[in-house]
Amino acid sequence: MNVVIMISVLSVGNTCVYSSSRVLVSLSEQGFAPRVFGYIDREGRPLVGVCLCLAFGLLCYLSVLKNESTVFTWLLSISGLSSLFSWASICASHFRFRLALKAKGRSTDELSFTSAVGTYGSCFGFGFICVIFILEFWVALFPGSTADAENFFETWLCVPVIILFLVSYFVWKRKFVWLTPIKDIDIDSGRRVADLDLLRQELAEERAYLASKPFYYRMYRFWC
Template identity: 30%
Template structure:
């Protein structure tokens, strides 16, 4: 439920309408299916490594051990930066959403309240994080199921009072494909952002009592449900609302009234549809902030353990919470207050800053898995030793690498074609950030790509800290 809910957020509730308006119903469906296939292979790649070597902050550790320590260093700080800034964005967004009901309330007070709430949830224990995420995910999943049922009944004419709608909107005004490949590529970016968060399964592996069972189960069951939700939701929206509708152009959490979910509920006469969806989107944003806090603190904790961040970040509380990593991430989240002091342009910059970092993380996962499997076979290991085996190797990670690079480079094609340097700087700022981190570590420590025969494949199951942590978690669960 947590992994499923983690990938259902404003990308589905709001930005899905923008995707349909840009590329038409067919283009949007094609983009979401394509990214969904890529994410499936990423999930299987991550699952193979996470069941063999379950560690918190897995991406940085895997890249460090299987590729190059400089890649692991840059990837880890990149991912921490991604979620820490995303936390700031989400906390700012809570103020926008709450002011929908209470416009006179100060934004800074709302942001402080939710930041302290997220901090409290994460500082108590891993269990409190999990319980909170479960119920927030339950609300989101239930909303999507109700939406799909209402939408499908409206399409066939049982609800809505206007007779069957059918699929006429798919061919409306030149549909279903609009804008050609450039439009579809731009929607690939939107779809990719919508699916980001599925990789949290790898982050949580190190704190699962039985990762060899829970990780494969999560990958097999959850991903197909997520893909089903997204594809069916896009289908329902495209069938009921023409892609030319200006109300589909909203693409931020502040456009609650233009959420395609709101539009569909309003079509059947649901009173207060905007207010209901506002509440659901608020739970979605809180969930994203909660996940962001968890993921970023665990990544920073893992880098502290690996010596790629200050050792102070490797320390944990009696409940196993990485306290100093949590405090630093909360401090970054406090930058949300600048949106109240310096204006909404700070919010825009925060959104842009978190842009491509998720795709860079996906690229790192694919490369790490490719190197892991090659080293595994090179050193004489048999695939039967793996608790979970990724299917279609090496096609899966190669496809994921290719599509990740395409999406990263195609982030803002109009800015590239027109040489809009301001937009280029904002859209692609994550790339120079990653390169600076990589080059800094490479030059300082003179690292190299690890030869396949020297890749460290020893699982962490023999690590005393890991064994003690697993014993502590099992005791807490009793």
């Protein structure tokens, strides 16, 4: 069992270093992070980003402290709700992207992939995550009959951290715009170049192929 756990931990660590270092490169190219993180060596590796991510791994040595459980709790509080914030932003971004596409008189036929549940799924996901935030806020603030500030920040410390990053971005970029108007959203920069006519033909062929299949197969393809 220890071997299985160690292999799983190494797998997760490898995936996190790979993905986070590439995210840093993307942020650097878009001007959201220092340019040094955009450095890529001759082998195609983002060395600066990889080194920074590996450096954060040294925090694991805090486990040798006597109060390591307290340290772990506060580290977890910084990232505990981050996945919910990430998925909420993904749902909101997808919804606004589809609105921008419609506002410019363009359809989803030019997209190589479209969400199976469309904007309804994004709205549902965003709303459901907001409900989770509300419930989590209440449970964190009132774990018992009275309010507990320590318990609250042990759960919601990531919120002040996110606000700090947002304020820092606004000050650094000197761009105090919370949301870009739908009609001004750029939906073309950075997109993968594709032959739209060929793409529409392939999509039409795929729809015709699915229409010729039994209902259970179409349901399987819809969900899988």
